[in-house]
Amino acid sequence: MTKKYIYAFAGEKTDGKADMKNLLGGKGANLAEMASLGINVPPGFTISTDACVYYLKNKNKLPPKLWNEVLAQLADLEKTIEKKFGDSNDPLLVSVRSGARVSMPGMMDTVLNLGLNESSVLGLAKKTQNEWFAFDTYRRFISMFGNVVLNISGESFESILEKEKLKRGIKFDTDFSVRDLKAIVKKFKALVLRETKKKFPDDPMKQLRMAVEAVFSSWNTDRAVVYRKMNGFSHDWGTAVTVQSMVFGNMGRTSATGVAFTRNPATGENKFFGEYMINAQGEDVVAGIRTPNSINQLEIEMPEIYQDLVSVYQKLEKHYKDMQDIEFTIENQKLYLLQTRSGKRTAESAIKVAVDMVDEGLINKREALMRVPADQLDQIFHPMIDPKAKLKILGKGLGASPGAAAGKIVFTPERAQELAKNNEDAILVRMETSPEDILGMSVAQGIITAKGGMTSHAAVVARAMGKACVSGVEELNVNSKSKQCRLGGVKLKELSHLTLDGSAGLVIDGLVPLIQSRLTRSFTRMVTWADDVRTLKV
Template identity: 50%
Template sequence: MPSVERFVYSFGPGRADGSAAMRDILGGKGAGLAEMANLGLPVPPGFTLSAKLCLAYIETGDLSHALREEVARHLKQLERAAGKKFGDRRNPLLVSVRSGAAVSMPGMMETILNLGLNDDTVQGLLEGSKNPRFAYDSYRRFVQMYGDVVFELGKEPFAEALDDVKRRRRVERDIDLPPEDLEALVREFKGIIQARRGIPFPEEPQRQLWGAIEAVFRSWNTRRDVDYRKVNGIPDTLGTAVNVVAMVYGNMGDDSGTGVAFTRDCRGGENVLNGDFLVNAQGEDVVSGARTPQPIAKMNRGRLAKVFKELTRIATRLEQHFRDVQDIEFTFERGKLYMLQTRRAQRTGPAAVRIAVELVEQGLITQDEAIQRVPPQDLDQLFHPMVDPKANVTVLAKGLPASPGAATGEAVFDADEAEALAKKGRKVILVRPETSPEDFHGIVAAQAVLTARGGMTSHAAVVARGMGKTCVVGAQGIEVDPPGARFRANGRVVKRGQTITVDGTTGRVILGAAKLVQPRMGAHYAKLMSWTDQRRRLRVRTNADTPADARRAREF
């Protein structure tokens, strides 16, 4: 076990053991929660296990007795702060267990909600809320997540069982199922775990907690996490922290909900609060796409207007405090707002340029900081065709953005056919489970390449980048059937000849012909480059063969 002064750091309303400066120990999520607590913002109480423990656990597969004792002390402190008791039948404390590395890795690692539920504690949740649907919905979600993350069964077996029940009831949304169906699903989910793993679902809350903690540590080495770190240059040596936080419930009815907000529009950089929310939902519903969320501006009406006003105030304060655009997760329970996360928001290249310049104009950062805030890959986006950030698109799947730009064409599943159609002047997208050297001529002919498997150093990725061709690899959720000339993605089937768009800048696979736009060097770009020119030491010459080339070079 690493030699550190402590392993666990608590936070709660008005105070925290840590701060934003402790990202290497608390991870980004834990550091954000601690900082928001220190600012006096409404944060549910909880504690964070140090990221320093992660690599030691992965190496040894063991967590020390000293750590278990320290967690037990902090759990008692959490019980006092929440006014509830972990495992209590009458007034149970439930917690979320979430990962959080020092460098943000959105959607890559694991989350388990409503931990602590069993056949006894669910009765306390039911009696306290007087809402059977809420109680059994929370229980169903917990067993489903635990089976996916801890027992590593994936989402599919549970999603199939849930879909079967919805079909029988002739409803489309989970929230339309009656309590008795949700209670039956809990039993069915436990049966799936027993049948596939040969061991029963753990009923004892302490066993549930440690199973979840270990699963979050293990998630650091899943393939998707390793690939994400390679793409984004994140060291493997950071590890992930584990955050254990008292549950607040967005699924208690129409005065409760959850959402994600950005303090500015991260598509184009406009200075306006935006994002999505759902009523009567928990956080996974927003990010998974299980339900279609509402634009956050719609909160500013009716019974949610007060919540929206407070969210706007907090968003402004967080952006000014961190001096950067924030990506915020929140939940409101019976009209009371809670902040669950704040982190630096991901943004497009055009948005990065505009935001950096406007933050200087508002006095939040210096010109030197603005230049450093826009990495070369963001500027690279400005010079490739891209999907219009304001376009409404249907995303089929998302993979690794292996080569930037965007392209539209007919889906084809064979390199020879791609070459033949291209010779006839048709634009094609080559779709393969993975590519090999034998597919090279098809890659040359295609507008873009999409593969279901492979990483950033796979054949398709290396060849496409070398040719400056748009490419997305390792698209999760896509099943490619070359003999059948089709692929499946999240319940949709795309056949040979159907039009798709591949967005190599974001990794999105889009149904139909998305609107593409050419980069435009606007006033914000010109201003940022003027600041750069004042500081640069290296001069650049260009090889221009035509007046148009010369004019373009001078623009850059």
């Protein structure tokens, strides 16, 4: 019998389910589960981790007949969506996304908007009556594919964008005109030709195969290997690849994209928590390209969509009996769910969520105790700023991960590692963090970013590591080349002393005295349960 490598998800035609994470990865398994629950998920299919393991063990060769299976699934997807992949009139575009059995935020690769070329972009513009959207989507695809698949530095594409903004005196990508976007597409393609000595691939089928293989290969990138070592994950698992029909948050003022948590991942408060951006795609929120809006604002801007989102998150939390981290896109006033997973949270949040869920009857006390990993417990005692201390506040951002930290400013992850080797405390200051910063983030005492919100890469990773983090300090100007930054009218050079309060979102001049935080009522209750159950290993 031929081994099954591909599992579809499309409403009733769904093969997988939530307990198949080892085979479908967390993303693929949960997409299948959501589709089975009747939640509006863009249809697609997931190529299993077994295919990745085969590929990596056989010198980057796909399993026999796998590609025929991919083409058959793609044909089924075309029928479901009623669009043709690569069509010049009304093209089906897909995302190609990684997904391991455990959450590894940003450590592996994703390509969005795949299937565009010089012909299909015109069809997309004509079909949607939105030329700006079509060429914005095309420039996004070229830069992402160029970075992930063709190994061209993402900074090279970003540098072109920044120069074009400066030339035109604009601040955001959304301020570009159609003519601007067409010029940027040409410059991006010229960059690809210059760097690879080849033209950007126009054949959608070739694009798809190259992207699938690139995502498989991303399992073994340096950052992914480092992250697995840090967290004790096996190198043998491999990643699944999910190929999913695209929905677009960048179609104008009636479209948006966002990330949300069913409870506060920093404090555990039972309150819907998240962020979104109008006229944007998912990577804009996570990468911290601009500071997003609080999810509460969505209730004002799109009240019906907000209520739909609330219904979905409540359904998911009750189903999974755990705090969920969800990704969503709104395309022309229609809500789609792109992901759900158990949300990464601080120790304080983990304890409060677990205790509250016992009170709500969702889980029992033994399950609650198992929700707080023993190695996370030391985070409960994270320091806080001494209330008696006098503070010279330089700036304010978002309190992205609680606790306080003090140390010497560094602007690169490498310098943070150098200080750590000398037992010196480092505060990593960046415009925004990326997955490549993971080693520096792991040894820094705290993290400050100029861009990004509460669901940006810096915020999510800092909370998981128990690091204090302040994100979205909009007045902060960082120049890592000259090893200095400017904030609150003060120029700060590398190794200057700085303190941050990740709870209040404050950046403070100098070294401020820190004290141990107070234990919460939820922690005290959990300790009494541990005595009852007698299984907690502290």
